[in-house]
Amino acid sequence: MLRTIQEWIMVFIIVGLITLVGNWIGYSVMPVKAIPGIIVLILISLAGLVLDKVLPFKVPAIAYISIIAIIVSMPGVPGSEQVVKWTTDVNLLAITTPILAYAGIAIGRSWADFAKLGWRSIIVGMLVLFGTYLGSAVIAEFILRIQGII
Known part of the structure; x- marks a missing residue:
């Protein structure tokens, strides 16, 4: 369990650093300002993963x-205002970029497993992505x- 937690922490640190850079370049938020938010998000994620391993549910x-x-x-929760303030400095899209890159690398390392899924899985995956995009666009519209914005 300790080894797994160490691996999670390393992944979170790498994702956090990439997020800081993306947040800085893409959204002009200085890394020093976003570090507390990244730390809070890492701690929340780590706590959730530990609970998943420890609890029998x-x-x-x-x-x-x-x-x-x-x-x-x-x-009303003590410290919640500070948590919200810190995490507001971290843009959601700056977080998704390294996570999607990590997922791509993880899939890329197991192309043999991915190929075993067959061409039908690729078509289903493409349709799911297309449907998600189309559904999001319709809802946004x-x-x-x-709201009278468009």
Whole structure:
């Protein structure tokens, strides 16, 4: 378990550093200003992963991470205002870039496993991505029209 936690921490540090750079280049947020938010996000993620390993329930780790994040950012929870302030300095898209790159590398290392899925899985994957994109565009269009932005 300790080795796994060490590996998670290393991955989180690498993702955090890449996020800091992306946040700085893409959104002009100085890394020193975003470091507290990155640390909070890393700690929340690490706590959720540890809970997933320790608790006997069959719940995905993302559920634990989400619950912890909601609790620590709820009004009335001691320190929540500071948590929200710190994490606001970290842009969501700056976080997704290194995570998607890591996922791409992980898939790239196991092309043999990916090839075993067959061509049908690739078509299904493409349709899922297309449907997600199209659905997001329709929802965005609807919301922006309601708000009178477009």
